[in-house]
């Protein structure tokens with residue numbers, strides 16, 4: 661059985677060193693680190709890892725990954741800024757390097773003024789063939805409007 665584990669791990673260390681960002685992949689890596697670090701470290705040093713063990717850990721990683729991209733889990737469903745009920749949207753995960761239009765609101769602006777305006781999820785790199793292609797987000801119509809207004813006000817002339 662072939663596994664993408666070592667490459668993944670390498671990337672995980674890179675992300676850990678470079679400083680975790682806010683992409684889904686970073687959150688996923690953080691979770692993997694938190695819960696599977698010791699086992700992964702042992703596995704990464706094993707030239708002939710047990711296939712059953714590999715499959716098991718891959719399964720647990722896939723499960724964690726799925727949870728990572730369900731951004732509605734554990735949230736109230738009420739926008740903390742606009743105090744209205746939000747819609748749940750099944751949405752695409754954007755993998756790879758993202759080309760974003762500048763300028764972009766910083767994370768503090770986003771958090772305090774329109775935390776639920778994004779209808780897509782920042783994925784990071786593709787971890788495995790089993791990686792989820794879609795995730796779930798809350799979408800607040802007032803946040804969407806506020807983000808649009810911000811973008812318009814900060815448009816480069």
Ligand SMILES: [Zn+2]
Pocket residue numbers: 739740741742743774775776800801802803804
């Ligand atoms: Zn809102």
